[in-house]
Amino acid sequence: MQLRIPGPTPIPPEILNVLSRQMINHRGPQFAELIQGMTAILKELFQTKGDVFILTGSGTGGMEAAIVNMLSPGDKVLVVSNGFFGERFADIAEGFGAQVDRLRFEWGSPVDPEAVRQALARDPGVRAVLVTHNETSTGVTNDLGSIGAVVKEFEKLLLVDAISSLGAIDLPTDAWGCDVVVTASQKGWMVPPGLAMVSVSEKAWQAQAKARMPKYYWDFAKAKKFLEEKGQTPWTPCLSVFFALAAALELFQREGLPNVVARHVRVGNKTRQAAKALGLSLFPEDSCASNTVTAVRAPEGLDVKKLLAILREEHNVVLSGGQQMLEGKIFRIGHLGYVSESDIDEVMAALRVALPQAGFAGGGK
Numbered sequence: 613m614q615l616r617i618p619g620p621t622p623i624p625p626e627i628l629n630v631l632s633r634q635m636i637n638h639r640g641p642q643f644a645e646l647i648q649g650m651t652a653i654l655k656e657l658f659q660t661k662g663d664v665f666i667l668t669g670s671g672t673g674g675m676e677a678a679i680v681n682m683l684s685p686g687d688k689v690l691v692v693s694n695g696f697f698g699e700r701f702a703d704i705a706e707g708f709g710a711q712v713d714r715l716r717f718e719w720g721s722p723v724d725p726e727a728v729r730q731a732l733a734r735d736p737g738v739r740a741v742l743v744t745h746n747e748t749s750t751g752v753t754n755d756l757g758s759i760g761a762v763v764k765e766f767e768k769l770l771l772v773d774a775i776s777s778l779g780a781i782d783l784p785t786d787a788w789g790c791d792v793v794v795t796a797s798q799k800g801w802m803v804p805p806g807l808a809m810v811s812v813s814e815k816a817w818q819a820q821a822k823a824r825m826p827k828y829y830w831d832f833a834k835a836k837k838f839l840e841e842k843g844q845t846p847w848t849p850c851l852s853v854f855f856a857l858a859a860a861l862e863l864f865q866r867e868g869l870p871n872v873v874a875r876h877v878r879v880g881n882k883t884r885q886a887a888k889a890l891g892l893s894l895f896p897e898d899s900c901a902s903n904t905v906t907a908v909r910a911p912e913g914l915d916v917k918k919l920l921a922i923l924r925e926e927h928n929v930v931l932s933g934g935q936q937m938l939e940g941k942i943f944r945i946g947h948l949g950y951v952s953e954s955d956i957d958e959v960m961a962a963l964r965v966a967l968p969q970a971g972f973a974g975g976g977k
């Protein structure tokens with residue numbers, strides 16, 4: 613089967629094997645060794661000298677953790693949003709009582725760092741900027757380096773949803789001034805859902821000490837204390853996914869982060885070129901198109917639901933539709949994690965057959 617959705621992603625055989633491993637004591641020396649080794653490698657992959665924690669929960673849990681550890685009710689935050697997940701970040705902050713200013717960009721367009729500068733200049737009371745690095749709903753990668761530089765000019769906290777970018781798209785956490793970065797196991801990391809990984813900068817710790825939003829399970833201070841003093845997590849971790857992630861981190865080390873990133877660039881380019889060769893056009897501009905997920909604009913006459921059903925039932929290829937206002941308007945091909953160019957060849961071969969059956973007369977060669 614070709615599971616080509618932007619998470620959960622396929623799992624390589626070496627990692628699948630590990631998932632049948634017997635449980636261990638999460639308060640014993642074996643786990644301490646495991647989590648300490650994993651944390652050290654994650655720091656390299658996050659490109660940070662700050663702290664990294666492995667939390668049991670999905671990516672959204674990590675987003676909530678970032679917010680409740682950094683902010684107090686009533687704090688002003690600027691949420692830079694150009695899609696479904698940007699809106700989720702804003703909704704969580706609002707849910708916990710932040711005063712949220714949504715700086716919105718059209719879905720399919722990238723965030724304009726200059727507009728972020730203007731918004732911060734207008735409102736000196738903003739404490740934190742929340743941004744999505746890779747907007748999975750629209751297939752857009754935002755220019756986080758430039759956004760980070762602007763946020764630093766104003767000395768605000770920068771919280772980043774890097775759930776579908778980290779481990780696939782380059783994200784130098786420290787160099788780009790990111791204070792909290794969140795990712796999740798089922799995206800670029802090639803393991804099952806269940807873990808969120810977060811980095812915490814020095815400056816973020818100062819904010820953490822003062823943040824008054826309610827929290828218990830997600831408390832970074834507890835995570836730090838347990839990790840440093842005992843080599844543990846405060847609560848029972850989902851051990852099987854820890855085992856899987858440990859195996860995945862070995863694969864990352866073997867391939868090397870620059871090669872992992874380069875592979876995603878190649879696969880992303882190939883996906884975009886092949887889609888265009890079928891006569892399709894992409895939802896975002898090429899200049900901001902993501903190397904982990906490609907959003908294809910549904911051409912006139914195409915029934916997206918029917919297309920996805922034909923691909924799934926007759927070709928064993930699973931793609932995603934559009935979310936919310938993009939339902940029926942786009943479909944998405946996930947190409948993150950365990951993916952190579954030949955996987956994309958298979959997807960395109962199936963699309964070539966299925967597109968005309970689902971109402972797209974073509975234009976492809």
Ligand SMILES: *Cc1c(COP(=O)(O)O)cnc(C)c1O
Nearest residue numbers: 670671672697746748775776796
């Ligand atoms: C998948 C995803 C999420 C949600 O993560 P869950 O693990 O489903 O909670 C949030 N943001 C982005 C950018 C994502 O791709």
